[in-house]
Amino acid sequence: MSNTPIREPNLFDRARAHIPGGVNSPVRAFNGVGGDPVFFTRAEGACLYDTDGRSYIDYVGSWGPMIAGHAHPHVVAAVQHAAAQGLSFGAPCPAEVTMAERLCQLVPAMDMVRMVNSGTEATMSAIRLARAATGRDAIIKFEGCYHGHADSFLVKAGSGALTLGVPNSPGVPGPLADLTLTLPFNDLAAVADCLEAHGTKVAAIIVEPVAGNMNCIPPVEGYLEGLRSLCDTHGCLLIFDEVMTGFRVALGGAQGLYGITPDLSTFGKVIGGGMPVGAFGGKREYMEQIAPSGPVYQAGTLSGNPVAMAAGLANLDLITAEGFYEHLEESTRTLVEGIAREANRHGVPFRTTQVGAMFGLFFTDAGRVINFEQSGACDIEAFRRFFHLMLDRGVYLAPSAYEAGFVSSAHTEEHLEATITAAGESFRELSRA
Ligand code: PMP
Numbered sequence: 333m334s335n336t337p338i339r340e341p342n343l344f345d346r347a348r349a350h351i352p353g354g355v356n357s358p359v360r361a362f363n364g365v366g367g368d369p370v371f372f373t374r375a376e377g378a379c380l381y382d383t384d385g386r387s388y389i390d391y392v393g394s395w396g397p398m399i400a401g402h403a404h405p406h407v408v409a410a411v412q413h414a415a416a417q418g419l420s421f422g423a424p425c426p427a428e429v430t431m432a433e434r435l436c437q438l439v440p441a442m443d444m445v446r447m448v449n450s451g452t453e454a455t456m457s458a459i460r461l462a463r464a465a466t467g468r469d470a471i472i473k474f475e476g477c478y479h480g481h482a483d484s485f486l487v488k489a490g491s492g493a494l495t496l497g498v499p500n501s502p503g504v505p506g507p508l509a510d511l512t513l514t515l516p517f518n519d520l521a522a523v524a525d526c527l528e529a530h531g532t533k534v535a536a537i538i539v540e541p542v543a544g545n546m547n548c549i550p551p552v553e554g555y556l557e558g559l560r561s562l563c564d565t566h567g568c569l570l571i572f573d574e575v576m577t578g579f580r581v582a583l584g585g586a587q588g589l590y591g592i593t594p595d596l597s598t599f600g601k602v603i604g605g606g607m608p609v610g611a612f613g614g615k616r617e618y619m620e621q622i623a624p625s626g627p628v629y630q631a632g633t634l635s636g637n638p639v640a641m642a643a644g645l646a647n648l649d650l651i652t653a654e655g656f657y658e659h660l661e662e663s664t665r666t667l668v669e670g671i672a673r674e675a676n677r678h679g680v681p682f683r684t685t686q687v688g689a690m691f692g693l694f695f696t697d698a699g700r701v702i703n704f705e706q707s708g709a710c711d712i713e714a715f716r717r718f719f720h721l722m723l724d725r726g727v728y729l730a731p732s733a734y735e736a737g738f739v740s741s742a743h744t745e746e747h748l749e750a751t752i753t754a755a756g757e758s759f760r761e762l763s764r765a
Pocket of ligand 1: 540574600
């Protein structure tokens with residue numbers, strides 16, 4: 333017998349043989365930045381560890397859920413405890429009741445909530461409810477906003493759809509896509525004009541209150557208030573898609589931060605602590621129309637399952653601790669200001685945005701970026717090179733110029749300093765090329 337060690341064949345080759353594109357969600361494939369994706373075996377605190385044992389300071393945080401850092405002992409213990417009691421009952425359990433109570437307490441606009449298994453399920457169900465409640469079929473969404481992969485949303489969509497250049501996906505029936513009216517983000521006049529023309533057909537406006545799927549773009553002054561009042565005027569529902577912003581930009585989500593009351597809201601990510609969880613909720617008069625209290629059908633075999641609820645509740649314990657968001661916001665500010673300072677030092681045209689613990693990096697010398705068109709006009713090639721220079725230095729950014737970044741409470745001053753130093757070196761290389 334030979335003593336030659338059996339080498340693990342390239343994981344990505346194995347993955348591509350049986351998984352489309354080698355990944356179970358498109359942006360992970362690095363199409364947005366080039367090269368092969370990194371495969372991870374472990375994550376702890378602010379760091380990810382790849383199959384070769386290399387560590388990376390992580391600013392993706394599983395695309396948002398890991399706001400308290402990876403494998404937080406409190407969350408892991410809660411999951412272990414719950415798992416030992418049974419993985420899923422397919423019947424009511426106490427934890428889902430506690431979750432509903434806590435969410436409704438933390439989000440004042442939410443009287444009732446239904447748990448689901450992903451952000452996509454949450455948004456898909458929310459628009460079904462809005463259509464049923466208004467008896468109208470059209471919805472308004474904004475270019476570059478991403479609301480999951482349900483048919484109605486894959487029209488000028490953001491995130492992976494944008495990164496791969498398929499914002500309008502094949503397979504979405506034309507007559508359904510026609511019901512999705514898309515308008516530029518941060519342009520109230522466009523919404524007013526559209527509602528003037530089609531208002532009686534529009535069931536809802538769905539919006540990411542801080543756009544995080546075309547880089548990170550905050551709402552301009554008065555934009556969200558304007559959407560609220562236009563919805564009131566035209567009898568449409570306002571849906572805040574807070575799958576990303578919920579419990580990320582502030583404890584009460586973007587609606588708490590900006591003081592707006594949507595009719596329906598969707599959540600995911602943070603409320604699952606890393607487990608597959610989503611939720612939609614809102615005013616009682618609408619939510620009571622959901623089956624079985626009403627006729628609008630929505631269901632899920634694993635919805636509200638006890639292990640996922642345990643992870644989510646444990647995460648909520650952590651984020652409701654005194655000073656949690658103040659600290660997180662401060663860390664995020666230190667990071668983006670540090671990176672911007674380094675870009676400036678090396679003469680690289682660059683801007684950042686920040687709302688709470690969510691941030692955006694833009695390679696541009698233009699002014700403020702407020703919509704998809706402007707985000708797409710940034711130097712995407714410079715981002716790609718920056719991404720790889722940072723990756724080589726052990727910093728894992730989202731592998732696309734069209735994604736927001738996330739900071740967790742596990743990011744220490746040392747992590748932030750190391751990241752800023754890596755950014756300085758990366759900008760220096762960029763500026764020399
Ligand atoms: N809405 C928003 C704002 C999102 O950012 C995402 C996912 N990034 C979704 C919906 C879809 O969530 P999921 O991937 O869990 O289906």
